[in-house]
Amino acid sequence: MQWVVEEVSRVIESGVEEKKSVAFETFSLEGEGIARRGPKSEVTATRSYTDEEQLRLVLDAIKSVLVDGSDIRLSIFDNLAADARNAVIRFEPDVPSEIQERGFLRLPEGQGEPFVLTRDVTRGGRASGRLRHAIERTKEDVSAGR
């Protein structure tokens, strides 16, 4: 799950983009600002995330991976094979098996590794439902300053 921390860190490092209304000025050679006529311009600025926002990003990331991920796996079975109780979904890299077995293709971070989904993934459903509520409660606590 290190990748989740890295993704959130990347977002925190990038900061938040915000629109700002700015009255641009003309400057004299001495650096003195001289107001211009006309409306203010809307421009983009970047600020840092607050501590509370950073915590929300972490909570949202956990929810995305563990709660939404579980929901997505369940929905795939419902959408593709609602009637097939024994349906299996395999993920395989698009390389001939003899090349795969020889290990010629080593991709970073387990990319391309085969894996399998079965309806057993629903086992995580109850636990992920509890986690969803716990995350929502924590976010409410953060909003309330508790």
Next chain:
Amino acid sequence: VPVGDELIHDIEAVLGSVAPDITTATALWDTFEVYVFSLVVDAARRAGGAVAYRNVTTPFNGTFTFRTGPGSIYSTAHPYTHARIQFPNCDLLEAHVGIYASGVSGVRHECDVAALSFDEAENCRRQQVHPRCSELVISAECKFYSSNLDVDLGRSFLGLVKEIHQRDRFFVTNSGAASLERMLAHHKIRWQHQIVPANADLVNRLRASFEEVFQNYQALH
């Protein structure tokens, strides 16, 4: 802000109930592509299409096989699964996950989810070439991220639609980012964010967009 023991316990419970190999970043990317594929298939059904699954090398037996990375529509490395979609009085369509298509420059590009005619797909399988982007009825770029999307992804997609045409090309993500969405909207790109089952309204909106494409396909064929 202190994080409660209860939250940590619930995180541990979920982590303990799922196999570690399905919570890697790349497994979630692949799974999200198949989720969007399943929405395309569902949209086809709702638009009046009959759906059947086919494997590239063997008859479909209830086991779906999808790619962990982009590949060729003609690849027989594994029995990759696609959906056949038949609308009344229309040419047969196919929907695929993770195939290459030829861009207008002749360079290949990955389409995370694509729908195209059976004729185009069968020609490509027999002649071992990638489908032409002009023949893609739908193409969707799918992005699963645990946090906000970087604007670079939007820039890449803008470049991609220059290569594979803009009409009925979708940028679909479980996440979002205001700046990226502003950029895509400015360039009149079709996009949908927060696509996860819990957001039923947004999922319905995306599925309705796919249905609209199929409805137009039926009207034009």
